[in-house]
Amino acid sequence: MTVDDPRHAFMRRAIELSRVKMREGEGGPFGAVVVHEGRIVGEGWNRVLATRDPTAHAEIVAIREACQRLGRFSLEGAQIYATGEPCPMCLGAILWARIEHLYYGNTRLEAAAIGFDDAAFYDEVGRPPDRRALPSERLLADEARVVFAEWAAKPDKVRY
Amino acid sequence: MTVDDPRHAFMRRAIELSRVKMREGEGGPFGAVVVHEGRIVGEGWNRVLATRDPTAHAEIVAIREACQRLGRFSLEGAQIYATGEPCPMCLGAILWARIEHLYYGNTRLEAAAIGFDDAAFYDEVGRPPDRRALPSERLLADEARVVFAEWAAKPDKVRY
Numbered sequence A, B: 001m002t003v004d005d006p007r008h009a010f011m012r013r014a015i016e017l018s019r020v021k022m023r024e025g026e027g028g029p030f031g032a033v034v035v036h037e038g039r040i041v042g043e044g045w046n047r048v049l050a051t052r053d054p055t056a057h058a059e060i061v062a063i064r065e066a067c068q069r070l071g072r073f074s075l076e077g078a079q080i081y082a083t084g085e086p087c088p089m090c091l092g093a094i095l096w097a098r099i100e101h102l103y104y105g106n107t108r109l110e111a112a113a114i115g116f117d118d119a120a121f122y123d124e125v126g127r128p129p130d131r132r133a134l135p136s137e138r139l140l141a142d143e144a145r146v147v148f149a150e151w152a153a154k155p156d157k158v159r160y
Helices: A006-023 A058-070 A088-096 A108-113 A118-126 A141-153 B006-023 B058-070 B088-096 B108-113 B118-126 B141-153
Strands: A031-036 A039-045 A079-084 A101-106 A136-138 B031-036 B039-045 B079-084 B101-106 B136-138
Touching (some): A006 A058, A006 A079, A006 B141, A058 A079, A058 A088, A079 B141, A088 A118, A088 B088, A088 B118, A101 B141, A108 A118, A108 B141, A118 B088, A141 B101, A141 B108, B006 B058, B006 B079, B006 B101, B031 B058, B039 B058, B058 B079, B088 B118, B108 B118
Parallel strands (some): A079 A101, A101 B136, A136 B101, B079 B101
Antiparallel strands (some): A031 A039, B031 B039
């Protein structure tokens, strides 16, 4: 890594977003950028408070913008720079988007130290459904399964 | 649980959405509804293909709609009915939204059997960052941490 490492510029842009948008009251202190072929194609910051949307984390916002700009649901070959270690929701989004490399600044423990539940949610997601704090029950599995079977048999389906 | 159990009606609505929207080509065979005080306040179905958005899973779409309708980022006291066990992204969203109860139909293994990566992603999310298939690196942590510290010291912050 050199002084002119472009990865530093991308992460600094994410950090700038985290600072500016937090000060504007958009949400928590988190920013992210998605980079494809050497340029930023998506920018995001936490907008949970501004949009009253608990899913509006920086990474989700950046991924959605990048996909709209590129016109596709896969970000294969792209990198994401996030100022905080992605929570399970955002890591899931990164995986579904097929992003190839993650760079992050603060860890889940540092997020916990300033009052966020990322670390606790990693623990919760890691448990089987019947051992979580969130009560979870199966219901009408036989009826739901019929639609899965219809998908399996669908000849023209697009995989994602 | 009786024949008239209202939970059956809510799950059947989610299953109906999963079937109809899959047939319309919106995305995979998944539906979800969010229920608050006995009525549906958010409906979702997989829209990954139609919107070219890898985060447009049924649960995310339903949660976002419910929050917009109720005008708040917390769904405390609400239940979610999902036709498939939520993936880590969607479970994370359910936790951030503070939903109180999860009902689901098919499991992550049944989703795997028809070609979806939910189970594999649960494994990936459960690993520490340095042991994942997704390459993950920390970068400029000292600079990112300054913004976390500013949040911690912010007197008027709203917690979420």
